[in-house]
Amino acid sequence: MSDKHLSSQFDADLNLISSKVLEMGGLVEAQITRAMEALNTLDAAIADQVISEEDTVNQMEVAIDEECSNIIARRQPAARDLRLLLAISKTITNLERAGDEAEKIAKRVKRVMEDGAARTLNIAEIKISGDMAVSILRRALDAFARLDTAAAAQIVRDDKAIDEEFRAFVRKLVTYMMEDPRTISAGLEFLTIAKAIERIGDHAKNIAEFIIYIVKGTDVRHKSRDALEREALS
C-alpha cells in the first residue's frame, strides 16, 4: 500500500512537470506567433511584448530543470521515467532557445521598421516558413503531451520543408540585393529573421527526437530519416 502510494505520488510528480513543459511551450509558441504578427503588421508594440516575455521563459527553464534534478535525486527513477526526465531537461533548453529566436525576430522587426528600403522587398517565404515553424512547434508539443512517436517522425520530416523555404529565400535575397544595393541592410535583417525561423524548426525537430527516445529508448539523433522512422513506427 505504501509502495502504491509512493508510485502514485511519483506519477503525479511526472504529470506535473510534463504539464509545466507544455505551459512553457505554449508561452514560446505564443511568442513566435506574436513575433510573426509584429513582422506582418510592423507593429513595434507587439515586438516589444515579445521581447518583454523572454525573462519569463528563461525563469521557467531554470525552475523546470531544477525540479527535474530534484525528482531524479528523490525518486531515483530508471528506464522510461528516467528517460522522460532527461528528455524534459533537454526539451526545455530547446524551448528556451526557440523563445530566444522569437525575441531576435522581434528585435529585427523594430530595426526593419526604420529602413525605408525594407518595404520594397518581397518576404513571402519568411511569412510562409514562419507559419510552418509555429505549426511544427505546436505539433511537437502535442506529440510530447501524447508521447506520439508517429507524429514525432512526421515532424522530423516536415522540418526539411522549412529548411528548403529558407534556402529559396536566401537565393532570392541575393538577387534583390544585387539589383538594388540600397536593400542590403534590410536584406541582412530579413536574412537573420529567416534564419531564426529555420532554427525554431530545428528546435521542434529536436523535441520530436526526444519523444522517440522517451518512448522507444533509442537515441535517434544523427540517424538517417529512414532509421528514425523505422524506430518511431516499430
Add this chain to the structure above:
Amino acid sequence: MSDKHLSSQFDADLNLISSKVLEMGGLVEAQITRAMEALNTLDAAIADQVISEEDTVNQMEVAIDEECSNIIARRQPAARDLRLLLAISKTITNLERAGDEAEKIAKRVKRVMEDGAARTLNIAEIKISGDMAVSILRRALDAFARLDTAAAAQIVRDDKAIDEEFRAFVRKLVTYMMEDPRTISAGLEFLTIAKAIERIGDHAKNIAEFIIYIVKGTDVRHKSRDALEREALS
C-alpha cells in the same frame, strides 16, 4: 568496505565519463582549428577532413549520453555527482553543436573558393574571432577538467569580445557589399562563417555556466554577469 568499494567504482565511472567528454571536446577543438586553417589557406582537402569528422563527434555524443543515463540509473547519484552527470549531458550537446559549426565553416570555405570576388574582401575580424573561439573553447574544456569556477566566469566575460568582433564584421560587410555588389554572394558566405564562430563562443560560454552549476549548485544561466561572478567566486 563494500560501500567504500562501490564509491571508488563510482568515482572511476565519473572519471571515465569526464575523460570521454574531454576527448570529445579535444576532437571538436581540432575540428574548429582545422576549419579556420581551411579558411586561411583556402585548402579544400582540409575542409573535407573537417566535414568527414562530423560523424565521429555525433557518435561520441550519443555514446556519452547513454553512459550518463546508465550511471544515473545504476548509481542513483545525488547532489554534486548528479549535477556533474546532468551537466555532462548538456555539455556534450554544446560540443556537438560546436562541431556542427566547424563543419558549416568548412562547407562555406569550399563555396567561397569558387567565388572570385571573395578574395577582394578583408576578413581580418573573422580570423581574429576564429582564434578567440578556439581559445575560449579550449579554456572551457580546461576549466571543466579542473572544475575551475573562476576560469569559467572569465570565459563568460570573454565571450562578449567575440560577439563584438562579429558585430564589427557585419557592419564592415554591409559597406563592402554596397560599394561592390559583386561581393554580395561571397559576403553572405563570410557572414555565415562569422556567425558560426560567434556561436562556438556561445557554446563555450554555456559549458562554462555548467561548470559553475556543478561546483556551486546554482544555475547561473540567464543571470546577470555580476550575479554570475559573485556565484563563481563565492
